[in-house]
Amino acid sequence: MRLEKFTILYVEDDEITRELIKEILEPSCKKVFVASDGEEGLALYKEKKPDIVLSDIAMPNMNGLEMSEAIKELNPEQPIALFTAFSESAFLKKAAEIGVATYILKPLDEEQFFNSLNYMAMELEMNREAVSQNG
């Protein structure tokens, strides 16, 4: 699995979901960091610089979209995926505008979830290879 080389920040306010996804992710990734809202997620992002960010959208304090926007301002190339049930059309329009192109569909299908993560990992590998070839 490609993910084993990468660190992931997962932001979710629901504790049960957060722990469940963390458990699913941990065996496949280098390291999983978790945060319970956008504010905490942004602080953890600045501290840990994870390779991939996964986030819920609706959260207290700072929602997933506001956090994604702040992260994209720090690093426009940061791969971010948002969990969505596609009921938040205004949020999704905004998400596309700020450069979020990957979504994890709710309810979660584990195989599809890992396919999406592997796709992001492949994009990351390619971007890094391109940078190393050009630099």
Place this chain on the structure above:
Amino acid sequence: MDKHLKEISNLIKNQNRLENKKNFKIASASLICCIIDINETHPKEYSLLFQKNLNLSAEEFEKIHIEIMNDALNINENVSCIKIELKNNMFQIMEFLKILNQFAILNGCTQRSYREFELIRDKFLREFY
């Protein structure tokens, strides 16, 4: 939409190694039409857009439209065609998928479009995951 169709068009123009540009163009248009769901939108408008940006004839577009309406479009065949034309090169496939991804999230994002994109994406990449 215009912008992303132009990206596909540029991809075709820049591919000197493509053996059959016409096949690549039609297969690309077919996959795009699956994602944007031309059943639900205005086929005439899209026909003109595809003519303008991909140089797809009205007849070629209509054939794709009919296949989609009859649920007869073979996604596997179109994916295989593009993979063959891109010589199964992962970098090129990822470039192509990045553009398809943009079609899925045009004007916001619907569950149907995004699921269709995921289905196509995974047919391209399953062997690389």
